[in-house]
Amino acid sequence: MPPRRPAGAAVLRPDKTEAIADAAFAELAAAGWAGLNMDRVAARAGVGKAALYRRWPSKDAMLLDLIAQAGAERVPAPDTGRLRNDLVAYVRAVRAALADPTVAAIVSEVLAHTRRSPELAEAIRRRFRDPRRRALRSVLQRAVDRGELPPAADVELGLDLIAGPLVLDAVGLGRRRTAADAEALVDAVLAALTRS
CATH class of the missing domain: 1.10.10.60 (Homeodomain-like)
Structure with missing residues (x-):
């Protein structure tokens, strides 16, 4: 048997x-x-x-796991061989994800709840934000290695300059964006990075 x-x-x-x-x-x-x-x-x-x-052992564990997985799946770190193309693709992918009303509501809710829960804020940083920053940092570092950015480029500043407008979009405080806005944002970030 x-x-x-x-x-x-x-x-x-x-x-x-x-x-x-x-x-x-x-x-x-x-x-x-x-x-x-x-x-x-x-x-x-x-x-x-x-x-x-x-x-999952708890509601929080389930949500953290699902949010981390969804973030990695919806917004991969591009590698086109050119920094500008990589960043434009990244910004467009984030904005496309945020255009989904459910995603926008979830992001706003999670950000609001992290203000009330330091433990959740730390978990979101560790499971969602830090991996996304590492992935985008690798995009910028590859550009330094290829000579597209100066070796002294402030990569951390670049990460913040990209994230800032996207977070404003996420919580509904950003202005109405067009497809050209992704390129304008990237060009502003590149200008700052090449000056640093």
């Missing part, structure tokens, strides 16, 4: 994980961090609550 395959609890199906992620983001956008409820996430995903707890 062949060995019996483990049932449900031992198998984490990717389609269920994707349904849970979609449900968690929808609930986060609708109810906010504090109002998100694991029962509602499970019901919206069409799974039992145990399916969530097999994957």
Whole structure:
């Protein structure tokens, strides 16, 4: 007799994980961090609550994991071989992600909640912001290595100059942007970096 395959609890199906992620983001956008409820996430995903707890030990762990994964998937660090093209592609990818009303609501909610929770702020920095900065720092460092930026370029300043307008966009305080605005932002950043 062949060995019996483990049932449900031992198998984490990717389609269920994707349904849970979609449900968690929808609930986060609708109810906010504090109002998100694991029962509602499970019901919206069409799974039992145990399916969530097999994957994550808590609501915070689930949200942090999903946010970190989504950020890496939606906004990869480009490598076109030219710095300007890389930065324009990055800015456009971030703005395209933020054009999704659910994403915009989630970003605003997470940023607001980090003001109330130093632990969450640190976790978001460690799991989301720092990896994104490392990826973008590598884009700028490759440009230094290729000679597109001077060796003394203030890469950290460049990261801040790119992030600032994007954060304003994320919280709805940025002005209405056009496709040309990505290029204008990148050109301003490059001008600052080549002067440093």
